[in-house]
Every structure is written in structure tokens, then in C-alpha cells.
Amino acid sequence: MVRIAVDLNRCQGYAQCAFLAPDVFTMHGEEALLYAPDADEAQLGKVTQAAAACPVQAILVDSMDAPAEAVPGVR
Numbered sequence: 001m002v003r004i005a006v007d008l009n010r011c012q013g014y015a016q017c018a019f020l021a022p023d024v025f026t027m028h029g030e031e032a033l034l035y036a037p038d039a040d041e042a043q044l045g046k047v048t049q050a051a052a053a054c055p056v057q058a059i060l061v062d063s064m065d066a067p068a069e070a071v072p073g074v075r
């Protein structure tokens with residue numbers, strides 16, 4: 001299981017995350033971001049990419065299974 005948290009105060013609605021991991025992040029209207037706080041481990045790669053691509057580093061990813069240091073960009 002992958003835990004995802006988005007700091008919506010930081011999020012500027014750039015939608016990079018929705019583009020890279022559409023199963024987890026979706027844009028609702030122009031600026032509102034909807035996301036799944038718990039994603040399947042299979043999504044980890046995409047979610048990590050999305051977190052790395054976010055221009056304002058609003059996405060935090062926490063994997064329950066993989067050691068954090070094994071996944072770049074995961075805190």
C-alpha cells in the first residue's frame with residue numbers, strides 16, 4: 001500500500017501529477033485536485049514520478065512495503 005498526501009495549500013493545480021498518474025490524481029475543474037490517499041503498490045512508480053514532477057513539491061509519498069531509501073523522491 002502506498003500512502004499519498006498532497007499539501008493542497010501548496011498545490012497550484014498544474015496537473016502534472018494527474019498527467020503522470022491518472023489513476024491516483026484527477027483534476028476536478030480548473031484547480032481542484034482529487035486524489036486517492038491510499039494507492040496500490042503497483043502505482044508506486046507512477047506516483048513517485050508524479051511527486052518528482054510536481055513544480056511545488058506538494059506531493060508526499062510513503063510506501064508501506066519498500067524501504068523509503070530505496071525509492072528516490074519518497075520521504
Ligand code: SF4
Nearest residue numbers: 011012014015017054
Ligand atoms: S503536480 Fe503538484 S501542483 Fe500540480 S496538481 Fe499535482 S499536486 Fe498540484
